[in-house]
Amino acid sequence: MPDSTFLDSTELVLNMGPQHPSTHGVLRVILKLDGEKVMGTSCVIGYLHRGVEKIAENRTWAQFNPYVDRMDYVAAVSNGLGYCLAVEKLLGVEAPPRAQAVRVILTELNRIASHLVWLGTHALDIGAITPVFYCFREREEALNIFEKYCGARLTTHAFRIGGLLYETYDGFEREVKAFCKMFPPKVDEYEELLTNNRIWAGRLKNVGVLTADECKEYGVTGPVLRAAGVKWDLRKAQPYSGYEKYDFEIPTRENGDTYDRYIVRMREMRQAVRIIEQAVEGMPEGPIMGKVPKVIKPPVGEAYVSIEAPKGELGYYVVSDGSVQPYRVRVRPPSFVNLQALDRMVRGGLVADVVAVIGTLDIVLGEVDR
C-alpha cells in the first residue's frame, strides 16, 4: 500500500482480525494507531464469500429459498421473508392473511432473537461477561418455537413462495403468548444491568457518533439510522405482510451515538413483543398457501422488495427471464452498507471504541460477504 503514513515511525499498524475475539466473525480491520488513538481504519472483507447471488442463477426459484437463510444467519426468518415477498411480487400473488400473520409472528420473534445476539455480544465486547448468558437463555425460547414450527432453529427456511408450507402446530399460539408474557420482564432485567450503569453509559455515550446526514450519505439504515433521529422504518413507511394492521411505535433517539443505538434496539424488542401479541390475538383462519403454480416460472420482468430486517433495510432485486431459474438475484444487505460507516465512526476514537462500534453496527459477516 503506497501510503506515506506507513513510513511514519510514530504510527502503529495493528491488524485486528480475521481471527480476533470481537470482530464478530471474519472481519479484518487494519487499524492505524497513534498510541491508543485510532488514526484510520480499513476493512478487509470477503473471508466468508460464498457467491450466494451467483448460486441463485443455477437454482430454481424455490431451491434458492434456503440459501438466503445463510446470509444473515442470526435473522434467517427475515431473509426468507424478503426473498419470498420479492418472488411473490414477481408472480403477482399474495400470501393469504393467515400466512401473513404467522410470517409476522415468526419474523418479529426472529427480530428479538437477533437483537438478543447483538446485545449479548455487544455487552461482551464492552467487558460485561454476564448479559450474554441471559440473552441466550431467552433466545433459546424463541428458537424453540422455530424448531417446533419448522424443525430448524437457526437457518429456518420457514416460509415458502406464496405462503407457508406448514400449518402451525398445536399450542403454537399458547407458546407465543407465553413468550410475550415472559419476555418484557427479562428486558427490564437487562436494562437493570446496563442502562443506568455508569461504566456502560461512559463507554457508549458519544462513541461512534453518526449524524442523520451522515447516515443518509452512507445509506445506513435500521436502528443505526433511527438512533440518529430519522423516523424511518419500512414496516411503517411501506408496509408489507400486513404490518399496516398492527399498532406499534418506531423508537428513535437524537444523538446517534452507541448508547442511543443501544436504547433504540432495547425499545425495538419491546415493540416486537407488542406486534407479536396483536398478531397472535387476531390470527385469522383460512388457507396458508396462495395460488402458486407447481413449477414457479415468473413472467419476464424484475422486482425489488425491501423489508425492515433487524439490522436495517434488507432488499431483494430479482430479475426473471421467464425460466424456472432466476436470471439475477441481487441482495442489498443492511450489514454491508452499515459497515461502510465504520471508518467515519471510529476515526479519532480509541482502540476500545473500535470494538464498541463494531458491536453496535450489529454486523453479520455472512451477510456482508454473501
Place this chain on the structure above:
Amino acid sequence: MDSFIVISVVKAVVVFGALLTALAYLQWVERKVIAHIQVRPGPYRVGPHGLLQPVADIVKLITKEDLSPPFVNKTLYLAAPFLAMTLALMSICVIPFGPAIRVGGVQTWMQLTDLNIGVLFVLAVSSIGVYGIALAGWSSNNKYALLGSLRSSAQMISYELPLSLAIASPLLLSNTLSLRLLVDSQAGGAWRWNALRGPFPQIFAFVIFLIAAFAECNRVPFDLPEAENELVAGFHTEYSSMKFASFFMSEYANMITVSCMATLLFLGGWDAPWPARYGSSLVPTVLLAGAGLMALYHGIHPWRRRDRYSLPAAGAVFLLAAAVFLLPAVQSWLMPLFWFGAKVGSILFAFMWVRGTLPRLRYDQLMGFAWKYLFPAAMLNLLLTGFLVAWGS
C-alpha cells in the same frame, strides 16, 4: 538458633503449601461463582461438583507444549513470568494470619516474619510486580502484548498513589507499620476496627483501597491490560503452558494479598466482630451446622439421584467441622483463622461478584478516574485523618 530455622522452614512450607492450594481452589470458586451468576453450573465433570478441576487444570497446563516464539527477546521473555510469580508470592511472607500459637511446647506467631515495616514491604513488592507484566509485553515482540503492557504499567503506577494514600490513613490511627501490631491496635470488636472506629472512621479509605486494589490486580472493571475483546490476551498473548500459568497464578496471588491487606488494615485482621463472651465464638459452629443440616435435608429429599449419597456425606462433614469448632483445645487458634478467612473470603467474593456484573472501563476513563477522583479523595481523607489525629493527641 536451630529451632528458629526449623520453625521457619516448617512455617514456610505450611504457608506456601496452603497458599498454592488456595490459589488453585480460588480459581475453582471463581468459576463457580461466575457460573451461578450466569445461570450455568460451572465446572461439574471432574470430581463431585468439579472439585478436582484445579488438579485437572494444573496437569493440563504442565503437560502443554512449552512454546517460545522465535521472535521474542529470550532472556526477558523467560524472566517475566518468574518475576511476576515470585513477587506475587513474596508479600505473603509478612502477612500474619492469626495470634501466637503453641505447638509442641514452641511458642510462635502465625506469620512467616514480622517485619517492623511490613506495610512498606508489601507496597514495595507489589510495585515491582508491574515489571513482570511490562517486560512480558515488551519482550513478546507482539503489538497486542505491547499495548497490554503499556496500559498495565500506566494503570498500576497511577493506582499505586491512591492505594498508598488510602493505606496511610489507618496507619495514622494505629501508629505502626508492623502488620501484627496493626491488628493488635484494632482488637476488641468491630467498632474498634479502622474502617469503623472514631474519631474518623476510615470507611472511605477502605473503599478507595478496594477500588485501587481492583486496578492493582487488573481485575474487572479495570482489566484493560488483558481486555480480551480488544487485545486478544493482552500481555500474555505469546505465553503458553506453565509460563502462562505463572501469570495466571500471580494474578490470583495478588488478589489474595490485597484482600489480606484490606483485612489487616481496615477490618481488624483475625479479631472477631464482637467479643467471645457475647457468643461470637459460636458463629462458625452455627453456620457450619446450618449448612450441614441443609445438606442433610436436601439429601433426604434429593432433586437428583446422585444427591442421595453426596449430599448426606457433605452434611456429615459440615456437622463434624461444626463440632470441631466447639473443642476448647483448638478454639484458641481456629477462631482467629476462621475470622481472618471469613473476611478475606468476603473481599475475594466481592472481586468475583464485580467481575460477573460490571463492564470494563476505557483506557482514558480509567486514568481519568484515578487522577481526577480517586487521588484527590484519598488525599482529602488523609489530610482530614491527620488533622483529627493531631487534634486528638
